[in-house]
Amino acid sequence: MNDELRARAEIDLGAIRANVRALRDRAPGAELMAVVKSDAYGHGALPCARAARAAGAAWLGTATPQEALALRAAGDTGRLLCWLWTPGGPWREAIEADVDVSASAGWALREIVAAARASGRTARVHLKADTGLGRGGCPPHDWAELVAAARAAEAEGVLRVTGLWSHFACADEPGHPSIGAQLDVFRSALATAERAGLRPEVRHMANSPALLTLPEAHFDLVRSGISLYGVSPGPEVGHSADFGLRPAMTLAGRLASVKRVPGGHGVSYGHHYVTPGPTTLALVPLGYADGIPRHASGTGPVLVGGKWRTVAGRVAMDQFVVDLGGDTAAAGDDAVLFGPGDAGEPTAQDWAVAASTIAYEIVTRIGTRVPRVYVGEGAG
Numbered sequence: 001m002n003d004e005l006r007a008r009a010e011i012d013l014g015a016i017r018a019n020v021r022a023l024r025d026r027a028p029g030a031e032l033m034a035v036v037k038s039d040a041y042g043h044g045a046l047p048c049a050r051a052a053r054a055a056g057a058a059w060l061g062t063a064t065p066q067e068a069l070a071l072r073a074a075g076d077t078g079r080l081l082c083w084l085w086t087p088g089g090p091w092r093e094a095i096e097a098d099v100d101v102s103a104s105a106g107w108a109l110r111e112i113v114a115a116a117r118a119s120g121r122t123a124r125v126h127l128k129a130d131t132g133l134g135r136g137g138c139p140p141h142d143w144a145e146l147v148a149a150a151r152a153a154e155a156e157g158v159l160r161v162t163g164l165w166s167h168f169a170c171a172d173e174p175g176h177p178s179i180g181a182q183l184d185v186f187r188s189a190l191a192t193a194e195r196a197g198l199r200p201e202v203r204h205m206a207n208s209p210a211l212l213t214l215p216e217a218h219f220d221l222v223r224s225g226i227s228l229y230g231v232s233p234g235p236e237v238g239h240s241a242d243f244g245l246r247p248a249m250t251l252a253g254r255l256a257s258v259k260r261v262p263g264g265h266g267v268s269y270g271h272h273y274v275t276p277g278p279t280t281l282a283l284v285p286l287g288y289a290d291g292i293p294r295h296a297s298g299t300g301p302v303l304v305g306g307k308w309r310t311v312a313g314r315v316a317m318d319q320f321v322v323d324l325g326g327d328t329a330a331a332g333d334d335a336v337l338f339g340p341g342d343a344g345e346p347t348a349q350d351w352a353v354a355a356s357t358i359a360y361e362i363v364t365r366i367g368t369r370v371p372r373v374y375v376g377e378g379a380g
C-alpha cells in the first residue's frame, strides 16, 4: 500500500465514525461536539469533521476562528463553536458564517456587539466561565457583570446567548478534588445566568476524560477531542479499548537503508548509542521535523519485522536509526511507530511514555510533511 511514500499517517475514518457512536452511547443525554482544532489533532480537520458529522456529531469545535472559517469554506453548515479569540476578531466573518463565538470578558462582548450591529445579524454567543482552570474564562467575581451585559445585548436583539460553558483542569485525574469544586462553581454560574434571564441552548463542560468518567458533567453537550481519535486521555482514565474506542492514526515509514556494522560503532549525532557487537542498523526516514519527539531518543518504540525495536541514539531532523540486532530487513520494509496496537505495534501512548509527554502531543505534532492517507471512507 502506497509503496512510493517515504512515510505516511494512515487515518481510519471508520474508526472515527465508530468512536463518535461509542462516545454518544456514553453520554446519551447530551449532544456531541467533535473537537477538530489543530487539524483534528493532526488527523486532518475536514475528513474528520465530515466523518464525525456522518456519525451524528451535532457540533464541531475549533480553537481559532481561522479553523472555523476554513470548515465553513469547505462546505460545513452545522453548528460550530470557536473559542480562542483575541481583540480584533475576525468576529464579523464568524458571525456571518453562522459560527457560534465565545466571550469570557467585557471587551469580547463589546466587539461581538459591534460586529453583529455592522453585519445586521444576530450573533450566537457562548459565555465562558473560569470555574477553576485558571486559563481562559470569566472569573467568578466578573461573571454577574458579563451575564448582565450579555442579557442587555440579547434584549436588544443583537446577540443570543446560545451557550454557557467552562473547562476542567484535572478531569484526567479521576477523583481529583478540583473536579467537584469546578462543578459547584459552574452550577452557581449557571444559576446566576438563569436569574439574569439567560436561557442557553447548551450548557457544557466535559472534555474527553469527563465524558468518559463523569456523567454528572455531561450537561447538554460534551466536547470530545482526543477520544474522538480513539486515544485515551491518559493512563489514569483507562485504555481506549475499555471505552470501545479505536485509535484512528497509524504512523509508519519505509526503511531507507539497512546495513551491517561492526561492534563499537557510534550511531547518530553525539554517538549516544554504540553498537554492542556486530549488528544490523535500519534507517527510519522520520525525524523531529515530522513530529517525532527528540525526547524519545534512545527510548521510542518501533515495530520492524514483527518485533519492537528502540530508537538507537538521537532522533535527528529527518531520520532515526533502529538496531535490528541479529535480524535482517530490507530497504523499503515498513517501520510502524504507532497505531491501534492490535497488530503488535506500539501505540501513541507508548510514545508518550517514551518521550515523557501525553499522547495528545504525539498525534497532534505529526508534521505536514507526512502525507495523511485516509482509509475506511465507506459507510459503516
Ligand SMILES: Cc1ncc(COP(=O)(O)O)c(C=O)c1O
Binding pocket: 035, 083, 167, 206, 207, 208, 209, 223, 224, 225, 226, 227, 233
Ligand atoms: C475548550 C476545550 N474543550 C474541549 C477540548 C477537548 O479536550 P479532549 O481532547 O480532552 O477531549 C479542548 C482541548 O484541549 C479544549 O481546549
